[in-house]
Amino acid sequence: MNNANYKRVSLIEVRKQARQTFRKDIKGNIALNIFPIIMRFIGMYFMVQIYTQWFSNLGINLNNTQEATEKLTKIMQTMSTNQEAASKYVLTLTPATNLAIYAFTLFFFMICIGISYALVDYMRNPDSQINALKGSLQVFSSQYFFPVIMLLVILGVFVEAGLAIYIIPGIWFMLMFSQIFLVFKDRLNESGKWSIRSAFESFSGSSRLMRGYKFSLLLLGIEFFFWEILNLMTSELLSIWLHPYEQLTLAAFYEKITEAK
DSSP states (O other): OOGGGSOOOOHHHHHHHHHHHHHHTHHHHHHHTHHHHHHHHHHHHHHHHHHHHHHHHTTOOTTSHHHHHHHHHHHHHHHHHOHHHHGGGSOOOOHHHHHHHHHHHHHHHHHHHHHHHHHHHHHHSTTSOOOHHHHHHGGGSTTTHHHHHHHHHHHHHHHHHHHHHOHHHHHHHHHHTTTHHHHHHHHHHHHSSOOHHHHHHHHHHHHHHTTTTHHHHHHHHHHHHHHHHHHHHTTTTTHHHHHHHHHHHHHHHHHHHHHHO
8 A cells, every 4th residue: 555545643643642641631641641650760779779879880979070971082082092991881780780771661561551452441431530550550460461471572572683784774674663562462352262363464454554654653752852851951751741741742643643544
């Protein structure tokens, strides 16, 4: 099918639907996202602790901005001229810390997937009530847990392979397969059961669904990127509003492109 035959999806309408859904039940949407919001605060805290300890090991006093800048400049010059000496300045984490970060990230993504499921259902049935606890944790049910883990692993392999080749293929795979979890959910609801084949077909389903809409999603990603920079400046305080907004926007985007197809 030619891209010209695809119906356009207005990002203005996507954002509008996200804002309207958020305002309709502000407390419910924040409650639904409470786990990832709290995790973002926890992640920020430990990230600051890790980097503070790293700078301390390098002998950099962050309380003295001028001295810290001078030492960082000197370290960067050393790293650029002496590759062997550069290794002692690189941030290294213990295996236990790496494992904890991977587990934390996996749990975060799975919670977000469950929230996206709840939001899509809510947008399709606006008169329903948001069940925050059940909605955010639904992906840990026997219906979703194993297939979602499998999809996450396969997606990670695709993205890593793309990034290993060059950053552009990695981003392309992320955009192409961005809807696999929601595609899988809809197919599971239709059939009532899942199989390895249906899980793999979610990738082809997402690929077909995203034809003509990758650039639109990329624009949303760039918007989120700048919002996240601002959020970092507020030490994640903005995430109380930002995280629900991002989740709602992505759910609204899925609904719009599904309707357009």
